[in-house]
Amino acid sequence: MSPxxxxxxxxxxxxxxxxxxxxxxxxLNAPSTLMDKDNTAPVKERLVVIGNxxxxxxxxxxxxxxxxxxxxxxxxxxxxxxxxxxxxxxPVLAGEKAxxxxxxxxxxxxxxxxxxxxSGDPVVSIDRATQTVVAxxxxxxPYDRLLIATGSDPFIIPxxxxxxxxxxxxxxxxxxxxxxxxxxxxxxAVVIGGGLLGLEAAHGLSLRGMKVTVVHLMPTLMERQxxxxxxxxxxTELERRGQTIVTGGDTAExxxxxGQVSAVRLKDGRTFDADIVVMAxxxxxxxxxxxxxxxxVERGIVVDDHMVxxxxxxxxxxxxxxxxxxxxxxxxxxxxxxxxxxDAACQQPSGYEGSVTSTKLKVSGIDLFSxxxxxxxxxxxxxxxxxxxxxxxxxxxxxxxxxxxxxxYGDTAxxxxxxxxxxxxxxxxxxxxxxxxxxAFASGGALLDPxxxxxALSDDxxxxxxxxxxxxxxxxxxxxxxxxxxxxxxxxxxxxxxxxCTGLVESLLALTLGGEVQSGPKTMxxxxxxxxxxxxRLIGEKSLRSIxxxxxxxHWTTPDGCSSCRPALNYYLLCAWPGEYExxxxxxxxxxxxxxxxxxxxxxxxxxxxxxxxxxxxELRAIADVVEKFNAPMVKVTGGQRLDIFGIxxxxxxxxxxxLNAAGMVSGHAYGKSLRTVKTCVGxxxxxxxxxxxxxxxxxxxxxxxxSWMPHKFKIAVSGCPRNCAEATIKDFGVVCVDSGYELHVGxxxxxxxxxxxxLCKVATEAEVMDVCAAFIxxxxxQAHYLERTAPWIERxxxxxxKAGLFDDADSVKRLAARFxxxxxxxxxxxxxxxxxxxxxxxxxxxxxxxxxxxxxxxx
Amino acid sequence: MIGDWLDIGSVDQITPGTARTxxxxxxxxxxxxxxxKNEFYALVxxxxxxxxxxxxGIVHDxxxxxxxxxxxxxxxxxxxxxxxxxxxxxxxxKVDAGRMYxxxxxxxxxxxx
Numbered sequence: 001m002s003p004x005x006x007x008x009x010x011x012x013x014x015x016x017x018x019x020x021x022x023x024x025x026x027x028l029n030a031p032s033t034l035m036d037k038d039n040t041a042p043v044k045e046r047l048v049v050i051g052n053x054x055x056x057x058x059x060x061x062x063x064x065x066x067x068x069x070x071x072x073x074x075x076x077x078x079x080x081x082x083x084x085x086x087x088x089x090x091p092v093l094a095g096e097k098a099x100x101x102x103x104x105x106x107x108x109x110x111x112x113x114x115x116x117x118x119s120g121d122p123v124v125s126i127d128r129a130t131q132t133v134v135a136x137x138x139x140x141x142p143y144d145r146l147l148i149a150t151g152s153d154p155f156i157i158p159x160x161x162x163x164x165x166x167x168x169x170x171x172x173x174x175x176x177x178x179x180x181x182x183x184x185x186x187x188x189a190v191v192i193g194g195g196l197l198g199l200e201a202a203h204g205l206s207l208r209g210m211k212v213t214v215v216h217l218m219p220t221l222m223e224r225q226x227x228x229x230x231x232x233x234x235x236t237e238l239e240r241r242g243q244t245i246v247t248g249g250d251t252a253e254x255x256x257x258x259g260q261v262s263a264v265r266l267k268d269g270r271t272f273d274a275d276i277v278v279m280a281x282x283x284x285x286x287x288x289x290x291x292x293x294x295x296x297v298e299r300g301i302v303v304d305d306h307m308v309x310x311x312x313x314x315x316x317x318x319x320x321x322x323x324x325x326x327x328x329x330x331x332x333x334x335x336x337x338x339x340x341x342x343d344a345a346c347q348q349p350s351g352y353e354g355s356v357t358s359t360k361l362k363v364s365g366i367d368l369f370s371x372x373x374x375x376x377x378x379x380x381x382x383x384x385x386x387x388x389x390x391x392x393x394x395x396x397x398x399x400x401x402x403x404x405x406x407x408x409y410g411d412t413a414x415x416x417x418x419x420x421x422x423x424x425x426x427x428x429x430x431x432x433x434x435x436x437x438x439x440a441f442a443s444g445g446a447l448l449d450p451x452x453x454x455x456a457l458s459d460d461x462x463x464x465x466x467x468x469x470x471x472x473x474x475x476x477x478x479x480x481x482x483x484x485x486x487x488x489x490x491x492x493x494x495x496x497x498x499x500x501c502t503g504l505v506e507s508l509l510a511l512t513l514g515g516e517v518q519s520g521p522k523t524m525x526x527x528x529x530x531x532x533x534x535x536x537r538l539i540g541e542k543s544l545r546s547i548x549x550x551x552x553x554x555h556w557t558t559p560d561g562c563s564s565c566r567p568a569l570n571y572y573l574l575c576a577w578p579g580e581y582e583x584x585x586x587x588x589x590x591x592x593x594x595x596x597x598x599x600x601x602x603x604x605x606x607x608x609x610x611x612x613x614x615x616x617x618x619e620l621r622a623i624a625d626v627v628e629k630f631n632a633p634m635v636k637v638t639g640g641q642r643l644d645i646f647g648i649x650x651x652x653x654x655x656x657x658x659x660l661n662a663a664g665m666v667s668g669h670a671y672g673k674s675l676r677t678v679k680t681c682v683g684x685x686x687x688x689x690x691x692x693x694x695x696x697x698x699x700x701x702x703x704x705x706x707x708s709w710m711p712h713k714f715k716i717a718v719s720g721c722p723r724n725c726a727e728a729t730i731k732d733f734g735v736v737c738v739d740s741g742y743e744l745h746v747g748x749x750x751x752x753x754x755x756x757x758x759x760l761c762k763v764a765t766e767a768e769v770m771d772v773c774a775a776f777i778x779x780x781x782x783q784a785h786y787l788e789r790t791a792p793w794i795e796r797x798x799x800x801x802x803k804a805g806l807f808d809d810a811d812s813v814k815r816l817a818a819r820f821x822x823x824x825x826x827x828x829x830x831x832x833x834x835x836x837x838x839x840x841x842x843x844x845x846x847x848x849x850x851x852x853x854x855x856x857x858x859x860x
Numbered sequence: 861m862i863g864d865w866l867d868i869g870s871v872d873q874i875t876p877g878t879a880r881t882x883x884x885x886x887x888x889x890x891x892x893x894x895x896x897k898n899e900f901y902a903l904v905x906x907x908x909x910x911x912x913x914x915x916x917g918i919v920h921d922x923x924x925x926x927x928x929x930x931x932x933x934x935x936x937x938x939x940x941x942x943x944x945x946x947x948x949x950x951x952x953x954k955v956d957a958g959r960m961y962x963x964x965x966x967x968x969x970x971x972x973x
Contacts, residue, residue: 218898219876228896299957382921560877560896563918563925563932586877590916590927598927602913650916847880847892848869852968 044072047345048133048143050123050289052077054086055318055334056149057105062342064113070346073115074141076133079172080120082106086172087331090363093176093204126293128311145313145345148301150286152319152329157192157281161254166261167277170201179276183208187275190214190264192251194221196361198280199238203363205278206243213272214238215249215264217281225359225370227559229386230393230409232548237366237391246270283329285320300327305351306344307337317341323354330357358419360412369415372405372422373397380404385436386555387411393552394436395559401429414438454507463508464494464501474505478512485509485529502529502555525565527551527558532568532785539576547573547584561587568786571673574709575781578823585840591671593843595831596653599646604653606645607670608660609706612680612698612718613641622663626656640677640715642668651844657832666830669706673787676715678702679727683720683737692737694720697766701735701773707827708820711784711793714777729757732780732790733773738762742769746776746802747794755791758799761807772806775816778823779805865954865961868892871900872958879915879924881905887968890951891915892960893935895922901935902953902962908933908946 049056052075060073088102110117121135132142154169156162168178186209191202194216206212220231235245254277255263265271285300296302296310300322307315317337319329333355340352358371380399392410402425406418417439434441459472469492477492488505489496495505509517524532544550547569566587573581591597596604623643627635634646648656678701683694698718717728718735728734734745734757741764745757763769784793806812874880874894882890891905891914905915912928922935932941938948952963
């Protein structure tokens with residue numbers, strides 16, 4: 001290998017250069033030279049196997065089956081016992097199986113096949129020149145062919161305390177023994193790692209009576225096998241079973257007392273008691289021996305299609321190898337590898353072509369299956385089916401008329417059928433419509449037309465499981481005049497709860513009415529069959545608390561929504577559960593995520609709040625200083641009586657805000673679906689016509705309402721007299737002061753479609769203005785559709801509806817206002833100050849910066 | 861010889877469902893995406909429509925919606941989806957052992973306009 005040239009191209013990242021040279025991918029399927037060796041060997045070859053695990057023994061079994069007389073076999077094992085089924089350790093831990101049940105090859109197998117088993121004496125080196133291996137005891141064993149099956153090693157995260165007593169991995173029977181010993185004493189266990197292995201360990205310890213906490217670095221459990229929706233279901237189920245699941249938890253330290261583990265502390269400061277800590281964050285191929293012998297190793301031991309390493313006399317198999325760039329940590333690929341290895345070793349080369357893998361979680365009562373590539377991608381199409389009532393989530397991914405991936409939760413009966421379709425790569429276009437319903441339905445042939453399938457159902461067949469509505473009842477409802485999905489939902493309740501039978505009801509409408517089906521209210525977006533109102537109602541009824549939960553329970557047809565439903569759901573949840581729901585930044589439009597307004601060139605404009613349009617020298621100086629310091633190309637007075645600073649880069653925003661904060665200014669929310677400004681005139685304090693203190697009232701209204709999230713932007717104005725200089729009658733909420741009190745106006749708009757306000761009521765005191773304003777805003781927040789301004793909302797529902805909501809009941813204003821004020825207690829922290837203090841810094845900072853050292857070299 | 865792949869950092873630096881930016885001096889800025897399903901993509905950070913910063917869009921599945929005019933861009937191909945027509949260059953990317961890598965020759969493939 002030639003030494004690396006000095007780099008001419010580096011990358012700067014926070015002041016240091018990062019430059020990594022990656023190994024080149026080696027051609028792995030180069031022709032092997034082994035096949036023609038020793039064709040006429042008169043004596044048996046000596047085959048030495050390093051590793052008495054599943055891969056090593058399986059390979060030997062395969063070889064014996066092909067040609068039992070070919071080799072003298074010696075197997076070295078590090079563990080002092082016979083070969084057992086490692087993937088069954090979980091049931092042993094859970095108490096569902098005993099060690100004897102999981103033994104694959106007993107002592108007899110070794111004796112019967114004249115295999116020498118050297119257990120408890122691991123090989124420590126390989127001498128390729130003399131073709132010998134040396135064991136820890138000093139034993140030297142010569143070989144003609146060597147098979148490395150060293151498996152994988154658990155990955156230990158390098159945190160303080162990782163070597164304390166009581167920190168174990170989950171790899172072999174000794175680990176299980178340690179866990180069982182700990183469980184006998186009861187107490188708490190922390191499992192670090194929410195992957196397959198970690199969850200199985202957690203399940204076992206939980207069944208053994210320990211209080212279990214799972215700490216997982218990623219936001220989704222088993223993120224390599226599951227999508228967000230299935231991960232959510234799994235998390236919910238495990239929590240229901242009493243485990244504490246911490247996602248997004250980054251371990252800082254394992255805390256010890258007298259050399260024994262006592263707790264796990266996360267980087268965010270949370271601490272969990274632990275009498276035992278199971279480290280199950282992943283595995284890496286066991287390559288130490290191979291590497292020190294000078295065999296080619298990348299992530300794993302590099303093998304060709306015949307499982308031969310860079311040394312033709314040495315083969316490798318199992319989790320320690322890297323084949324065509326892939327390393328496997330599951331059992332299924334192992335069987336294929338061993339077959340190919342045996343074929344080649346016995347001179348009938350077949351070749352291994354890599355494996356498509358599937359995963360099943362071995363936690364009793366939880367059915368979870370994942371196979372293939374479910375990450376979507378170009379040309380890939382998702383078919384999703386959710387059945388909330390049964391807790392089922394199914395997703396299959398189809399590409400070029402072939403099944404390429406599947407995730408099943410709750411009902412995995414068809415897992416093997418999907419896996420089979422996937423491995424065979426069969427054309428599924430004929431059964432595509434019915435694919436998601438599983439083998440029984442898809443194979444039905446005649447039922448492929450969904451309408452025909454529904455027509456074939458008997459009258460007493462249940463259509464809606466949630467509300468117990470039969471097919472006959474639905475048809476009766478339709479015949480009685482319910483000509484739309486919505487009408488059916490409101491009349492007989494079919495499809496009105498979880499929505500999973502929507503397709504069936506639509507089929508019945510089509511069958512019964514022919515072309516006369518009326519389309520109902522528009523659905524929220526293409527991801528759901530529910531309207532905005534339905535979604536809002538169901539969030540309350542079903543107590544939905546997160547976006548993945550809402551998508552699951554309401555049968556979203558896409559894996560994670562779209563750019564219209566994500567922000568809408570985020571708002572509805574925020575409005576429904578104030579103080580409880582955690583705002584999802586990735587479901588926010590850029591302006592609300594960066595607390596500034598994006599401009600056509602990708603820079604941002606910044607508008608600090610000027611309460612009621614008032615300012616002072618200190619604020620003006622701070623704004624002037626910011627404009628100069630950050631070289632802002634323009635400052636403009638807005639229509640809402642404040643100043644807008646243009647041309648700020650996203651990475652400079654926190655610094656700009658810090659300077660504005662220092663002068664006492666906070667975010668003006670000029671970017672948000674929220675209160676924008678309260679425009680005022682000068683009022684009775686200065687104006688010779690003014691009747692009330694409109695400026696002072698405007699400031700009070702702005703202090704009460706700032707920071708609130710709404711369905712859309714919301715503007716308020718207060719005019720001191722009917723001359724209406726603050727233009728209060730084209731605002732969402734306008735106050736016009738008169739001698740005898742205050743006229744309150746609502747639903748005005750000065751935008752695309754100008755609409756003058758409707759007069760809502762007249763009140764006598766400022767306190768009443770404040771209460772009605774808070775109540776009106778809360779009614780709008782709770783009832784309007786996302787992205788619906790007050791003007792179209794009032795046109796849709798009618799002014800009488802709004803008046804009724806506010807005034808029909810004497811307490812309504814008070815109750816609505818109280819809900820608004822409660823919600824505001826969580827909203828009035830300046831988002832700019834939070835960002836200045838470092839919150840969400842990665843939204844502003846670049847990942848890194850690339851500086852090609854010699855631009856001209858690349859310029860052509 | 862020099863590696864073909866440029867290490868741009870650890871995967872933990874990008875929250876699933878978001879993107880981060882990677883300026884390249886003298887060339888187009890790159891947007892590096894991580895989807896909710898933990899796929900990684902790199903595209904020139906310019907919408908084919910009006911050069912909006914795609915990195916700031918809402919990511920859903922393997923699509924980003926441009927923050928300026930709501931064009932939907934496939935992260936996989938860089939193509940505009942639906943009725944819109946246009947394509948933004950993609951940069952071959954791979955993830956290995958928790959690190960993200962971009963194809964070096966593509967990072968400096970195009971001069972900034």
